[in-house]
Amino acid sequence: MDVRMLRPALALYTGAFLAFLYGPMIVLAILSFQGPNGGPQFPIQEWSTYWYRHLLGLTETSRVSQLPVGDSLLRSLALAFMTTVVSVVLGTMSAEAFRTRFRGSGPVFYLVILGMMVPGVLVGLGMALLSNVLGIERAWWGTAFVLHVVYTYPFAFLVMLAIFNRFDRSVEEASLSLGVSPAQTFRRVTFPIIFPGVLSAALFSFTLSYDEFSRTLFTAGRDLTLPLSIYGTFSVEIYPNLFAFGVLTTLFSFTLLVIYGLLMKRFTGTRAGRFSGQEAVA
Amino acid sequence: MLTLSGITRRYGDATALDGLSFTVPDDAYVSLLGASGSGKTTLLRLIAGFEEPDAGQIILDGVRLDGQPPHRRDIGFVFQNFALFPHLTVEENVAFGLKYRESNAVASAAEVAERTQAALELVGLEGFGHRGVGEISGGQRQRVALARTLVTEPRIVLLDEPLGALDANLRDRMCDELRAIRERLKVSFLHVTGSETEALTMGDTVAVLAGGRIVQSSGSRALFEAPLNASAAKHLNAWNILSGTVEKDKLRTNAGILPVPGSLSDGQSAQIALRFDRIDVSDAAQVPEGRHHFEARFLTGEFNGPTALSFFRTADGALVQVVDHLSSPRLPRLEEGRTYALHYRPEEVLLFEGAEG
Amino acid sequence: MTAMTTDLPLTSEKSPATVREATDRRRALMLLSPGVIWMTLFMLLPLGMVVYVSFWTQTTFAVNSTLTTASWERFLSSPTYLGAIGTTLRIWAIVLAATLLVGYPVALFIGLFVKNRTVQTALLVACVIPFWTSFLIRVIAWRPMLGTEGAINVILQKLGIISEPLTFLLFSEFSVLVGMTQIYCVFMVGPITFMIARIDESVIEAARDLGASFGTIFRRIVLPLSMPGVIVGAIFVSVMVLGEFATAASLSGRKVNLLGNIIVSQVGSLKWAFAAVAGVVLTIIITAVITLALRVVDLRKEM
Numbered sequence: 030m031d032v033r034m035l036r037p038a039l040a041l042y043t044g045a046f047l048a049f050l051y052g053p054m055i056v057l058a059i060l061s062f063q064g065p066n067g068g069p070q071f072p073i074q075e076w077s078t079y080w081y082r083h084l085l086g087l088t089e090t091s092r093v094s095q096l097p098v099g100d101s102l103l104r105s106l107a108l109a110f111m112t113t114v115v116s117v118v119l120g121t122m123s124a125e126a127f128r129t130r131f132r133g134s135g136p137v138f139y140l141v142i143l144g145m146m147v148p149g150v151l152v153g154l155g156m157a158l159l160s161n162v163l164g165i166e167r168a169w170w171g172t173a174f175v176l177h178v179v180y181t182y183p184f185a186f187l188v189m190l191a192i193f194n195r196f197d198r199s200v201e202e203a204s205l206s207l208g209v210s211p212a213q214t215f216r217r218v219t220f221p222i223i224f225p226g227v228l229s230a231a232l233f234s235f236t237l238s239y240d241e242f243s244r245t246l247f248t249a250g251r252d253l254t255l256p257l258s259i260y261g262t263f264s265v266e267i268y269p270n271l272f273a274f275g276v277l278t279t280l281f282s283f284t285l286l287v288i289y290g291l292l293m294k295r296f297t298g299t300r301a302g303r304f305s306g307q308e309a310v311a
Numbered sequence: 312m313l314t315l316s317g318i319t320r321r322y323g324d325a326t327a328l329d330g331l332s333f334t335v336p337d338d339a340y341v342s343l344l345g346a347s348g349s350g351k352t353t354l355l356r357l358i359a360g361f362e363e364p365d366a367g368q369i370i371l372d373g374v375r376l377d378g379q380p381p382h383r384r385d386i387g388f389v390f391q392n393f394a395l396f397p398h399l400t401v402e403e404n405v406a407f408g409l410k411y412r413e414s415n416a417v418a419s420a421a422e423v424a425e426r427t428q429a430a431l432e433l434v435g436l437e438g439f440g441h442r443g444v445g446e447i448s449g450g451q452r453q454r455v456a457l458a459r460t461l462v463t464e465p466r467i468v469l470l471d472e473p474l475g476a477l478d479a480n481l482r483d484r485m486c487d488e489l490r491a492i493r494e495r496l497k498v499s500f501l502h503v504t505g506s507e508t509e510a511l512t513m514g515d516t517v518a519v520l521a522g523g524r525i526v527q528s529s530g531s532r533a534l535f536e537a538p539l540n541a542s543a544a545k546h547l548n549a550w551n552i553l554s555g556t557v558e559k560d561k562l563r564t565n566a567g568i569l570p571v572p573g574s575l576s577d578g579q580s581a582q583i584a585l586r587f588d589r590i591d592v593s594d595a596a597q598v599p600e601g602r603h604h605f606e607a608r609f610l611t612g613e614f615n616g617p618t619a620l621s622f623f624r625t626a627d628g629a630l631v632q633v634v635d636h637l638s639s640p641r642l643p644r645l646e647e648g649r650t651y652a653l654h655y656r657p658e659e660v661l662l663f664e665g666a667e668g
Numbered sequence: 669m670t671a672m673t674t675d676l677p678l679t680s681e682k683s684p685a686t687v688r689e690a691t692d693r694r695r696a697l698m699l700l701s702p703g704v705i706w707m708t709l710f711m712l713l714p715l716g717m718v719v720y721v722s723f724w725t726q727t728t729f730a731v732n733s734t735l736t737t738a739s740w741e742r743f744l745s746s747p748t749y750l751g752a753i754g755t756t757l758r759i760w761a762i763v764l765a766a767t768l769l770v771g772y773p774v775a776l777f778i779g780l781f782v783k784n785r786t787v788q789t790a791l792l793v794a795c796v797i798p799f800w801t802s803f804l805i806r807v808i809a810w811r812p813m814l815g816t817e818g819a820i821n822v823i824l825q826k827l828g829i830i831s832e833p834l835t836f837l838l839f840s841e842f843s844v845l846v847g848m849t850q851i852y853c854v855f856m857v858g859p860i861t862f863m864i865a866r867i868d869e870s871v872i873e874a875a876r877d878l879g880a881s882f883g884t885i886f887r888r889i890v891l892p893l894s895m896p897g898v899i900v901g902a903i904f905v906s907v908m909v910l911g912e913f914a915t916a917a918s919l920s921g922r923k924v925n926l927l928g929n930i931i932v933s934q935v936g937s938l939k940w941a942f943a944a945v946a947g948v949v950l951t952i953i954i955t956a957v958i959t960l961a962l963r964v965v966d967l968r969k970e971m
Contacts, residue, residue: 035882039777043791046774049850050798053809056819060812070817119703126699129692137700140707146903146958147711148911150928154947155714158721158940175710182703199394202361203456205381206388207408207463208415214382217411221398240802242914243928247935259804263918267808275805282800320685363684377684 054279061272069267080273093268097258104169105239105255111170112177112238117230119178120185121223124193145183149243152176157247167250176244181237185230192226225296232289236282312337313358313467313499318367319523320353327353329523330367335467335501340493342514342531343503344546349520351503355469358501359388371466382413387465387498391472393456395444401455402440405430408463430462433492450481457489461496468493470502474509486512507548511535519543541582541663550661551590551631554582565627567605571662584661587634592621592642595652604654607631609645621645623653715951722944731940739941743949749930753949756910756927759844760957763909764902766849771856771901778857779864780890792861795854803851807915810847814838814919839921847915852908856901863897864890895964903961910954927953 064075065088082088086095123141127134156172159165165172200222204214220227242256249257255278262271313335320328327350335341345351356362358369360381369376376384396404406427409417417423431437434454444452453473460468473489474482490513493500504510510517511531518528519542527534527543538544541552555564557575562568562583575581591602598604607623614620621642623631631653635642645651725734743749774795782788798806813819814837821833836842867890875885913928927950934943 036781039773039781043774043777046770047794049770050795050854052819053813053850054798054801054806056813057805057809068817070812070815071819071822072817119706122699123703126696129696131693131696137704140712141703144707144711146907146954147715148907148928148950148954150911150913150931151718151947151950152711152714154931154935154943155716155718156710157935158717158944159714161940162717175706179707179711182706186703197392197394199390199392200396202359202381203388203390203394203396203459204407204411205361206359206384206386206465207459208382208385208412209408210382210413211380213411213413217407218396236800242804243911246932256802256804259802259808260914263804263808263914267811271805271808272812275801275809278805279801286800363688365683365685378687 054275057272058276061269061276063269063272067269069269069272080269081277083270084273084277093270096262096270096274097253098255098274101253101255101258104252108169108174108177108254109235109239111174112181113231113234115178116181116185116234116238117227119182120187120189120230120234121227123182123186124189127190128193128198141183141186143183144179149176149180149241150246152179153244153247160248167248169245169249169252169254172248172250173245173254176248177238177241180241180244181234184233184237188230188233189223189226192223196223225293228289228292228296232285235285312372313501314368314370315354315358316368316370318354318357318364318369320350320357320362320364326523328357328364331520331524332367333518333525333528335499336516337499338497339515340490340500340502340513341516341518342510343501343518343520344507344510345503345505345520346546347505350523351505351520352471354520355388355471355501355503358467359386359469360384385466387460387463387468389456389460389468389470389473391475393452393476395452395455395459397444399444400440401431401436401442401444401447402427404444404455405440405459405462407459412463426462430458433461433495434458435488449477450485453477453485457492461492461498465498467499467501470500472504473502474504482509489513507546511547519546521546537661538584541584544584544661544663549587549634550584551587552582552584553629554580556580565629566607566625566631567627569605570603570657572657572660573662575664580665582663582665584663585631585655585659587620587632588636589659590631590633590653590655592633592645592651592653594643595650598652598654601656602654603657603660604652606650607653608650609647611647612645623651718944718947718951720944721940722948724941724944726939726941729938739945743942743945748925749946752925752927752930752946753953755925756950756953759841759848759912759916759924759926760906760909762845763848763852764905766845767853767856767905768898768902770849771853772860772898775857775860775864775894775897776890779861779894780867788865792858795857799854804914804918806851807847807918810843810850810919811838814843814846838919839923841920841924843919844916844924847919848909848912851915852905855904855908856898859900859904860894860897863894867893899961899964903958906957906961907954910950910957 060069060071060073061080062076062078063069063073063080064077065079067074079088083093084096084098127138153176156176157167160167160172167173196219201214201218204218205211209217240256242254242260245254245257246260253261259271259274315331315333318328318331318333319326331354343351343354353362357364358376360376360379364377367377371384371386376386396407399407406423409423409426417426427440428437431440434457436451436454436458439447439451439455444455447455453476457473470489474485477485486509489500489502502510502513504513511534514531516528517531517534518525519534519538520526521542527539529539534543535547535549538547538550541554544550544552553562553564553566553569555562555569557563557571557577557579558568559577560571560574562571562581564583569583571581571583593599595606605625607625607629610622610624612619612621617637619635619637619642621633621635623633625631633642633653721731722739723735723737724731724739725736726739778788778791782791801809811818815821816833816835816838818838820837821830824830825833871889872885875889880888911928913926913932916924916926916929917932927946930946931943931950934940934946
């Protein structure tokens with residue numbers, strides 16, 4: 030093939046690829062505006078926001094039961110928040126430890142990374158077995174929570190590791206040489222500089238935990254999280270209210286992303302000038 | 312007074328510092344000259360406490376420093392890359408140590424502001440306090456780094472190639488200012504550099520670091536005119552060093568067999584040093600009476616403003632440099648590829664015993 | 669300790685460097701221990717539990733800790749379970765190949781042909797955005813797409829290409845493969861793009877100046893340098909696909925049973941020991957795949 034043709038051909042291909050990525054979601058979004066009597070497929074009977082109202086419990090009794098998302102949404106948010114805090118703290122501590130060379134760092138690195146590799150269904154099964162044997166009751170804030178951290182802590186660790194790799198150690202040494210203790214140095218110098226990284230690690234952890242499902246399946250106990258509620262609808266017939274839910278939850282995620290973007294901008298944007306100063310000499 | 316004795320620092324199998332001993336007197340400007348990789352930064356880091364020695368002692372005013380954490384040593388450190396706090400303004404950078412230090416932190420905001428202003432004035436940065444550290448030039452960053460260190464009134468200030476990141480013009484100006492600031496504060500500066508001109512200009516005392524030890528520490532003029540050993544002489548970039556073995560009170564070098572002052576036993580290794588600007592050049596047949604000489608081929612000349620540098624190669628491969636001051640030229644016109652006689656007064660020769668180090 | 673007061677360093681006295689190293693090491697270990705303990709208690713211990721329970725005795729609704737290999741024997745002699753291993757491996761191999769084939773040209777375009785940094789970033793972000801939708805929603809979104817009255821059948825019928833709706837599209841192995849490929853191919857695109865974008869432009873220019881054709885440049889420069897990205901991507905995709913069960917559960921209409929599905933259904937009927945056996949088999953497969961991949965690249969260096 031002519032090389033000059035390659036570029037437009039690949040561009041076209043990439044376009045098709047994006048259509049492949051977005052297509053199902055777009056179709057799902059369209060179908061979420063299905064009329065009350067329509068099913069989860071084409072054709073659209075009539076355009077309406079019926080299924081959104083149905084989702085929020087604003088419709089009269091219908092043939093379709095309401096999606097049980099209210100409480101589970103709150104649980105998922107709380108779980109994601111707890112997971113985020115613990116993973117970011119653990120991730121930052123471990124990454125800080127990795128700045129010192131020590132023996133056995135290789136095995137420890139892989140032990141942590143294993144957390145994001147090992148299939149959720151497997152650790153979920155193991156945790157369920159363990160809680161059975163030990164007689165611990167399974168709950169989203171206990172057995173499921175620790176597994177969520179097992180999953181998100183490696184991500185937070187990798188993000189912080191990358192941040193510390195680019196970190197100029199002499200700034201901390203400068204603080205020490207001014208008579209400032211290591212603890213104060215971390216609080217006043219290290220932490221403010223790595224904060225954008227911490228924010229990214231938090232975003233990672235929150236999203237992963239909020240959407241995590243295979244690790245929760247066997248370990249959440251009686252009270253369901255949001256993904257579990259959705260999974261419950263898989264086995265029965267689906268209705269467009271699930272699509273409406275999909276659209277809303279996506280919008281919620283984007284809100285989160287925007288908040289993150291604004292925070293990032295606030296903490297790095299206004300100081301870009303000062304940060305570039307450090308890199309110019311380094 | 313800062314005293315280092317028997318300081319050794321190893322990294323795995325490599326020895327960076329090997330039983331180094333050295334003293335920095337009170338109220339003095341000391342330059343430490345060393346080639347890159349000579350361990351000069353390591354030495355500063357050991358004094359500051361960022362690293363610890365494998366052996367030896369560091370004593371400041373009678374108190375042992377080694378073993379103490381860096382923030383309890385009360386030693387100022389000016390980094391080569393300045394290491395300013397990127398998230399703080401110039402003012403906040405300077406006030407940082409005063410506000411957050413473990414002992415003697417200044418609680419009064421007014422006093423912090425006052426001392427910060429004084430420090431900024433000292434380095435000539437009045438009015439720059441509110442700028443971010445990315446919004447100022449390299450020279451200004453250097454001053455912020457200096458003010459930040461000086462405001463905490465350390466017992467001694469270590470400067471790690473402080474002028475390395477500045478351009479030549481700025482460097483000369485900062486040299487003068489650093490000396491002036493130090494004289495006002497009466498605190499000792501230990502200034503590490505790889506440039507012999509910088510070391511000689513700045514230091515009341517210049518110490519030369521080679522092979523993990525201080526090979527000489529003396530006044531800059533004394534060092535330049537009479538280095539005590541070949542290692543020190545090499546770092547000054549002003550001496551030709553010819554090494555060889557003694558044969559009947561003469562030295563067989565690769566510039567020929569040269570007479571040496573004093574008598575040495577046969578077979579002993581020794582080196583002679585000849586300063587670049589103490590060698591004259593003439594045709595082989597016209598060596599003046601009473602001067603030693605050897606012959607070498609003229610390679611090329613290098614003109615750099617007030618001086619001209621000429622390179623010669625002897626038949627046995629020794630490279631010899633000759634400096635001519637253009638204000639009072641003493642060299643004839645030289646033709647590339649021709650062989651000349653290089654001659655000098657016998658008393659200009661320095662003799663160092665021992666093999667090449 | 670009178671020795672401390674003398675100026676002569678004694679051999680018994682530790683050098684400050686040794687002391688400092690020891691403190692630094694202790695500090696690193698202290699910082700590390702919470703994470704290591706967490707991973708040991710909540711990851712290694714449960715995994716060990718899976719192995720342990722796979723040797724327990726399964727009764728109708730419970731397990732007891734009498735050790736036996738009965739579950740293993742049943743698992744390894746059952747065509748259903750062995751079939752699940754085969755299905756898992758087949759789906760994994762096909763999805764791995766599909767994500768690579770689908771993803772590589774995209775990575776090549778973004779990494780090599782898009783010179784503008786902003787456009788490059790924008791395209792990568794466009795690939796990642798779908799992740800902001802819940803995983804389960806992304807899976808379920810294929811139903812209205814592939815169903816008999818789904819978008820594809822409707823469009824094909826409108827265009828007159830087919831008269832009857834295609835029924836193999838949904839609730840088949842095909843739909844599982846399509847779904848997985850869409851969901852996981854970004855994990856292939858990302859690392860490969862990263863490696864290709866890192867290739868020094870001047871190397872390619874130099875090769876071009878020497879008269880190398882694009883084919884040669886691709887084979888000799890781009891392909892070898894992108895290999896670490898391919899491996900990292902392959903590890904991501906493999907690990908996720910091998911542990912999958914949700915896509916198969918929602919798109920295959922129970923026609924595709926992966927090891928993950930076996931585990932879920934066994935747990936559902938309280939057959940813990942069988943679930944554990946399936947879990948151990950899954951672990952062995954994943955370990956083998958990762959070990960193989962790590963032979964080729966050092967993950968720690970690529971991160």
